[in-house]
Amino acid sequence: MSVAPGISRHPYFPERGNEGYWVEHYELSLDYRVGANRLRAAAVISAFASRPRSLDTFSLDLSSALRVSGVLVDGEPARFAHRGDKLRVTPARALQEGTLFAVEVRYGGNPRPLPSRWGGLGWEQLTDGVIVASQPTGAPSWFPCNDDPSGKSTYRITVTTGSAYEVVASGRLAGRRRAASTTTWVYEQAEPTATYLASVQVGRxxxxxxxxxxxxxxxxxxxxxxxxxxxxxxxxxxxxxxxxxxxxxxxxxxxxxxxxxxxxxxxxxxxxxxxxxxxxxxxxxxxxxxxxxxxxxWFGNSLTLENWREIWLHEGFAAYAEWLWSEASGDETADALADRWHRRLAALPQDFLLADPGPRRLFDDRVYKRGALALHALRRALGDEPFFSLLREWTGTYQHGAVTTEKFTRMAARFSATALDGLFSRWLYTERLPPVPAHRTGDGGGPQR
Structure with missing residues (x-):
């Protein structure tokens, strides 16, 4: 059954993301004054209509702190309403399934971070500059988008600001030109990118x-x-x-x-x-x-979760990479770090589900450390050579794509001579922390390079 346009399929953040279309490309033109925190911008969004029937209205995520002055669909003025961080657009003519269409949104104002339980997200003033930190739902603070982590697009980002400032944005620097007191920077991002991973940084x-x-x-x-x-x-x-x-x-x-x-x-x-x-x-x-x-x-940006409940596929893997670097650089081994963190997690309430922590625990330390422990348990179960072969196949198969826990556990099963259902059940789908994984007999003990 299809979901109506404007209704998200993501339970953690049902107010984010929109059905009925998918975005191929964002072209963002930003004129920004640092001292005044004043943004004048235009976004041209190239998208495909995907609703089985014609798409007569659709929504974009955009902060209500920004004022929309006009919307065009395929060059024609469209009716729009902007409330509650949603920009609802009604084109002059309904869009048929499979149609490629272009939406141009002109907007501006004083961008500010979007509130969340983790503080402000998105475009934020520094003492003398800007940082964009959008994870998980801050992208609409600075551009209209379909804020769905599994929907990846290419980008062209043009930023004009005072010449005293350096601008770093997502992608390759494609051009830079100076005019009077301002400089325009052009960045092109050819690899598919989730909205929350698009970024602009401005500073001296x-x-x-x-x-x-x-x-x-x-x-x-x-x-x-x-x-x-x-x-x-x-x-x-x-x-x-x-x-x-x-x-x-x-x-x-x-x-x-x-x-x-x-x-x-x-x-x-x-x-x-x-x-x-x-x-x-x-x-x-x-x-x-x-x-x-x-x-x-690798884990989060090239391979990006389909749904925010899969956050351990980002943070657990990145936390385990810390342990791998520590081991390879002559500091504490992954075994020692696993033992230490297991003791710490065992002292906490046993009420945490790694594969579905809930939105309030999205960045709980247990996502990171229990995720790393789950990977260490898998490494011990498989042995080093199969484990790192699995990781290389995982990143290669889903490069620049969207991933789920089920996809990972299904792939991992191919690298094991014995069933892994019990291991994954204990570490991913059971609240109580399993025992620290036993050393594999005959394991070489070090990462294979």
Missing amino acids: YQSVEVQGPVPQRLVFPSRLGARVLTDFGRQEQMIDLFTGMFGPYPFASYTVVVTGDELEIPVEAQAMSIFGSNHVDGRRGEERLVAHELAHQ
């Missing part, structure tokens, strides 16, 4: 290019330069390690932005991670976070 930054098999770019305030270069100095070795374990790096490059402000936690975006000034100390004190955010490029 300098940048350093790091050449290698995967080109890296470090963007930071000049006063933090020495710390940043030290703290991210082993990132190339991380990429090499993770490429061997997880398969080829899934994007053309990787950018790290360090803001001049402190941030509560780092944030991942497509082919980009954003850290606060408090995450760099010049002593690699937060190197586990460097590994964690890098791992998200």
Whole structure:
């Protein structure tokens, strides 16, 4: 049975996402004044109608803090209503199933983060600049979209702002031109990207290019330069390690932005991670976070959950990557970290379901650490060579796609001589924490590269 346009199929955030169409491409043109926090923008959205019958109305997610001045569908004015962070559009003519159509939305105002139980999400002013941190539902704070994590699209993002500022946005820098006191930056994102992973960062930054098999770019305030270069100095070795374990790096490059402000936690975006000034100390004190955010490029950004209940497929895998880096770099082994975290989780209330934690526990530490433990249990059950072969096939098969827990457990079963139903039942679908997984007899003990 089809779902009516404007009704989300995602139970965690039923107010987000829209049925009846899917978006192929977003072209965003943003003119932004940093000091005034003033945005004037246009979005051209190329989409396919997918409703079995004709689509006579549809919705986009867009913050009510922004004012819409006009909407065109295929070049013709369309009626619209903008209330409750929903932009409802009625085109002049109904759209037939399979029709490619273009929606142009002109809008502007003072963008602000969208409220959530985790604080503000999306476009947010810094002391002197902007950060966009949209996970999970902050994308409508700055552009009209179909805010569904499984709906991936390509992007072209053009940002005009004061020439004193560096702009970093999702994708490859395709052009930059200066006119009087402003500079226009153009970025193109060719790989399919979820709305919450599209990003814009604005600040008084300098940048350093790091050449290698995967080109890296470090963007930071000049006063933090020495710390940043030290703290991210082993990132190339991380990429090499993770490429061997997880398969080829899934994007053309990787950018790290360090803001001049402190941030509560780092944030991942497509082919980009954003850290606060408090995450760099010049002593690699937060190197586990460097590994964690890098791992998200495979697990979360290339492979993106179909539904937010699958969050362990992002955070559990990235947390386990921290343990793998620790082990490979000569620090604590994954076994030691698993034992320590198992003791901590065992002391907590046994009321947590990893495969469906609920929206209030989306970023509960148990999503991260029990997720990592579940992967460690699987690694011990399979042995290193089958386990890392599984991860490489997982990332290769679903590259730039949407994934579910069921898809992962079904694939994992092919790498085991014995049934894994009990293991997955205990770790994913049972509230009580299972015992720490036993060492596999004859296991080599180290990750296969």
